[in-house]
Amino acid sequence: MLKVNQISKTIKGKVILNNISLDLKQGEIYGFVGRNGSGKTMLFRALSGLMKIDSGDIIYNNYKLHHDVTVFPNLGITIENAGLYPEFTGFKNLQLLAKLNRKIGDQEIKIAIKRVGLDPDDVRTFRKYSLGMKQRIVLAQAIMEKPELILLDEPTNSLDEEGVKLIRQVIREEQERGAMVLLASHNKEDIKLLADQVYYLDSGRLVDEVYSHAK
Numbered sequence: 001m002l003k004v005n006q007i008s009k010t011i012k013g014k015v016i017l018n019n020i021s022l023d024l025k026q027g028e029i030y031g032f033v034g035r036n037g038s039g040k041t042m043l044f045r046a047l048s049g050l051m052k053i054d055s056g057d058i059i060y061n062n063y064k065l066h067h068d069v070t071v072f073p074n075l076g077i078t079i080e081n082a083g084l085y086p087e088f089t090g091f092k093n094l095q096l097l098a099k100l101n102r103k104i105g106d107q108e109i110k111i112a113i114k115r116v117g118l119d120p121d122d123v124r125t126f127r128k129y130s131l132g133m134k135q136r137i138v139l140a141q142a143i144m145e146k147p148e149l150i151l152l153d154e155p156t157n158s159l160d161e162e163g164v165k166l167i168r169q170v171i172r173e174e175q176e177r178g179a180m181v182l183l184a185s186h187n188k189e190d191i192k193l194l195a196d197q198v199y200y201l202d203s204g205r206l207v208d209e210v211y212s213h214a215k
């Protein structure tokens with residue numbers, strides 16, 4: 001259960017998040033749509049603890065962000081390039097990140113890399129990856145530890161048709177495993193095919209619940 005109570009954030013006099021409240025359940029996929037600059041990425045940054053909010057609370061499974069934890073323990077997030085080292089292979093990068101909390105071994109990392117359609121034994125360094133490959137490895141990093149809460153910001157925007165299909169399947173599998181997935185996307189098809197409920201952001205404000213349907 002993710003509970004967001006009236007969170008707000010202003011940067012340099014500009015309201016970025018305006019009194020946003022959400023009540024989200026485990027095992028659901030939530031879509032977030034809205035124009036460029038409407039606040040989707042900033043909302044995800046706030047939920048991940050990467051950006052401090054000015055007011056309001058974010059509570060996940062009884063842990064209050066910035067109070068009980070600085071980051072939720074069971075969180076997976078895709079951030080562009082995710083701080084990956086350009087001179088290491090995809091596998092080596094994920095191995096380094098996995099070592100930070102020692103929850104998984106090489107086998108799980110390899111499984112995650114295969115799930116996104118990449119080769120764990122690829123000797124190419126991250127720097128030489130195509131845009132789509134980078135996007136895939138970043139998703140592998142987000143899911144490799146089987147997180148309960150997954151924040152995906154535009155996970156398919158650099159992918160070819162086959163990649164889009166595969167990644168949608170991975171997102172569905174994560175939901176089936178019981179994860180809660182928050183998905184920001186300009187891809188209407190992603191939202192239509194995946195989201196159980198869709199929220200619309202406009203100038204940092206949650207304007208509307210576009211639709212909700214039980215699958």
Ligand SMILES: Nc1ncnc2c1ncn2[C@@H]1O[C@H](COP(=O)(O)OP(=O)(O)OP(=O)(O)O)[C@@H](O)[C@H]1O
Binds near residue numbers: 016035039040041042
């Ligand atoms: N580091 C920053 N410092 C100050 N303002 C920022 C920063 N990053 C983003 N913003 C502002 O925050 C607002 C929301 O941006 P955000 O990136 O969350 O939009 P978005 O909905 O994700 O857009 P897009 O669809 O283009 O990804 C915008 O007005 C943007 O200019």
